[in-house]
Amino acid sequence: MKIHEYQAAEIFKKAGIPMLAGRVAVELNEAVEAADAMKYPVVLKSQVLVGGRGKAGGIKVVQNRKELERGFALLKGLRIKGYPVEKILIVPAVKIKKEFYAGVTIDQLRGDVVLIASASGGVEIEEIAKKNPQAIKKYYFQRSREIDRTRFREFVEGIFDRPAHREAGAAIFSSLAGVFFDYDCSLAEINPLVIDAGDEIRALDAKINFDDNALFRHKDIQELRDTCFDDPDELEAKEYGLSFVKLEGNVGCIVNGAGLAMGTMDVIKLSGGRPANFLDVGGSSDPKKVFHALEIILRNKNIKGILINIFGGITRCDDIAKGILDAKKKLDMQVPFVVRLIGTNEKEAKELLAKNGIQTFATMREAVEKVVKISKDN
Amino acid sequence: MSILIDTNTKVLVQGITGRDGAFHTQQMVDYGTNVAAGVTPGKGGQEVYGVPVFDTVAEARGKTGANTAILYVPAKFAKDAILEDISAGMELIICITEGIPVLDMVEVKKALEGKNLRLIGPNCPGIISPGKAKAGIMPGHIHKPGPIGVVSRSGTLTYEVVHNLTISGMGQSSCVGLGGDPIIGTRFVDVLEMFMRDDETEGIVMVGEIGGEDEQIAAEYIKKEATKPILGFIAGRTAPAGKRMGHAGAIISSGESTAEAKREVLMAAGGTVVDFPYDIPAHFQGRISV
Numbered sequence: 001m002k003i004h005e006y007q008a009a010e011i012f013k014k015a016g017i018p019m020l021a022g023r024v025a026v027e028l029n030e031a032v033e034a035a036d037a038m039k040y041p042v043v044l045k046s047q048v049l050v051g052g053r054g055k056a057g058g059i060k061v062v063q064n065r066k067e068l069e070r071g072f073a074l075l076k077g078l079r080i081k082g083y084p085v086e087k088i089l090i091v092p093a094v095k096i097k098k099e100f101y102a103g104v105t106i107d108q109l110r111g112d113v114v115l116i117a118s119a120s121g122g123v124e125i126e127e128i129a130k131k132n133p134q135a136i137k138k139y140y141f142q143r144s145r146e147i148d149r150t151r152f153r154e155f156v157e158g159i160f161d162r163p164a165h166r167e168a169g170a171a172i173f174s175s176l177a178g179v180f181f182d183y184d185c186s187l188a189e190i191n192p193l194v195i196d197a198g199d200e201i202r203a204l205d206a207k208i209n210f211d212d213n214a215l216f217r218h219k220d221i222q223e224l225r226d227t228c229f230d231d232p233d234e235l236e237a238k239e240y241g242l243s244f245v246k247l248e249g250n251v252g253c254i255v256n257g258a259g260l261a262m263g264t265m266d267v268i269k270l271s272g273g274r275p276a277n278f279l280d281v282g283g284s285s286d287p288k289k290v291f292h293a294l295e296i297i298l299r300n301k302n303i304k305g306i307l308i309n310i311f312g313g314i315t316r317c318d319d320i321a322k323g324i325l326d327a328k329k330k331l332d333m334q335v336p337f338v339v340r341l342i343g344t345n346e347k348e349a350k351e352l353l354a355k356n357g358i359q360t361f362a363t364m365r366e367a368v369e370k371v372v373k374i375s376k377d378n
Numbered sequence: 379m380s381i382l383i384d385t386n387t388k389v390l391v392q393g394i395t396g397r398d399g400a401f402h403t404q405q406m407v408d409y410g411t412n413v414a415a416g417v418t419p420g421k422g423g424q425e426v427y428g429v430p431v432f433d434t435v436a437e438a439r440g441k442t443g444a445n446t447a448i449l450y451v452p453a454k455f456a457k458d459a460i461l462e463d464i465s466a467g468m469e470l471i472i473c474i475t476e477g478i479p480v481l482d483m484v485e486v487k488k489a490l491e492g493k494n495l496r497l498i499g500p501n502c503p504g505i506i507s508p509g510k511a512k513a514g515i516m517p518g519h520i521h522k523p524g525p526i527g528v529v530s531r532s533g534t535l536t537y538e539v540v541h542n543l544t545i546s547g548m549g550q551s552s553c554v555g556l557g558g559d560p561i562i563g564t565r566f567v568d569v570l571e572m573f574m575r576d577d578e579t580e581g582i583v584m585v586g587e588i589g590g591e592d593e594q595i596a597a598e599y600i601k602k603e604a605t606k607p608i609l610g611f612i613a614g615r616t617a618p619a620g621k622r623m624g625h626a627g628a629i630i631s632s633g634e635s636t637a638e639a640k641r642e643v644l645m646a647a648g649g650t651v652v653d654f655p656y657d658i659p660a661h662f663q664g665r666i667s668v
């Protein structure tokens with residue numbers, strides 16, 4: 001789960017990280033009020049949950065109220081990677097002497113937490129890694145209490161030149177790591193961390209992503225979720241326990257298991273069709289899930305055919321069949337669908353569907369070829 | 379031969395009194411697996427499908443000699459359950475549970491350091507050595523004993539591959555599900571090594587997917603050490619970047635984590651990568667002894 005910069009900044013501030021005092025504005029008068037209370041120049045920062053906002057023109061420095069009014073209107077009219085800008089964070093402009101990068105994340109291969117810092121910040125860390133890999137320093141650890149002071153001191157020396165900055169920087173890194181562990185983050189990042197004209201270290205940005213699997217232990221974080229950036233169908237699917245990702249094509253897919261669901265999409269594409277979605281009904285066996293899956297997929301007006309591809313293990317094929325029949329009864333199923341069922345209770349499922357005039361396919365190849373043909377002819 | 383589990387495996391089921399635990403205990407026993415014990419704290423003394431239930435792993439291991447733990451416990455208790463297995467000295471831990479917080483797995487990985495035991499999963503279908511033992515949730519009847527080793531990051535896609543092997547007359551030595559999470563106990567390269575050493579295994583199927591760089595590490599190994607034919611399928615060629623595709627670990631976050639990048643490194647290393655999962659048996663034709 002992602003949160004906005006202003007929300008992440010609040011969390012960082014509470015942890016003792018030196019953030020700028022900013023305010024969020026939805027309406028122009030709020031922005032004017034906030035900027036007047038600071039001192040011009042101020043920076044207007046679009047609050048969106050997608051990366052690349054700077055490049056998309058989502059950040060503006062303004063020198064006076066007139067520029068603020070113009071800049072505010074401009075940002076409010078922006079769509080960044082398709083998402084509208086609703087909130088704008090206003091912070092005082094800072095004269096920057098030097099930029100750094102600081103981020104804490106998981107190193108999947110090692111199974112460790114890693115603090116990544118670089119004395120060349122401001123751009124995305126992937127870019128630094130490509131252009132100047134030796135500028136990136138990494139510190140691995142498993143628990144926030146396990147930070148080894150001697151090792152950590154050496155680490156900080158590799159980033160900051162002056163002792164005062166090393167001390168302040170070390171405190172910020174520790175706080176950042178603390179936030180990472182306290183809130184079960186998957187990413188806690190400051191980019192850029194800067195030394196300003198007054199020689200103070202300040203965090204000019206705040207980014208936190210949370211581990212969805214750990215949200216159950218952070219009720220306060222769950223409340224920060226901004227769902228206006230999520231696709232409503234994807235949100236609804238999640239409520240029913242379905243993993244759903246919308247794509248551009250016209251062949252709807254309902255599959256059990258993430259691997260087979262991806263594999264089915266791939267095979268549709270290679271067979272000349274265009275998959276319209278990823279949908280994993282999950283492991284458990286519940287006819288209602290199939291019903292809801294069909295309900296959501298049928299809303300997509302591009303759909304020309306639907307493929308239901310089930311390899312029963314924990315999932316029982318007869319439960320899937322019941323869901324299909326229920327949907328056929330209650331939904332307006334104008335779109336032709338192709339069913340392939342195999343595995344647990346396959347026989348019962350096929351009988352149930354045959355009784356209701358629904359043919360099933362034995363192999364994935366036949367079912368895919370059939371649905372692709374339908375999607376082209378239809 | 380086979381790898382990881384065989385007729386000597388004595389399984390201990392954690393979370394045996396739960397819905398999934400009880401159901402799959404029955405399935406494993408029916409397959410012929412030696413399920414020696416079950417553990418659910420506070421439910422010691424009960425029986426599930428003839429399997430005695432204990433309060434702790436240590437007690438269960440002491441009284442029954444169980445050596446392989448399989449976990450069906452809810453995600454929020456999984457870390458403690460795995461740590462209990464580690465301290466009780468279980469030799470193999472298979473974690474079926476999906477949805478374990480990543481930082482819990484960081485702690486588990488730390489606890490595993492320097493210990494002579496192996497974790498499979500989490501978020502995996504488990505392991506089957508056809509005709510010998512099944513410690514997992516896969517449908518047993520689609521498998522048959524034979525010379526193909528299967529290792530995979532997913533569940534049902536593996537069943538698809540196995541089913542096609544079996545109907546083509548190609549049985550399996552062992553099938554290992556590694557799991558779909560970002561941090562897992564055992565990787566492709568570990569299982570590839572085991573299959574290379576296993577006399578019964580003549581060919582290997584590797585089912586990968588988007589996310590992470592495990593396939594790249596496997597490719598390095600294949601280039602240097604592989605002596606048996608390796609066929610690969612990588613799922614997620616049509617997956618959009620930045621979107622989690624069902625599995626917590628299946629997300630394109632860099633150039634290396636795409637399906638195309640993984641396909642390329644595996645082919646460059648000498649593996650064969652197929653477009654259609656059901657084409658795998660045809661590619662083994664003439665390369666193995668069936």
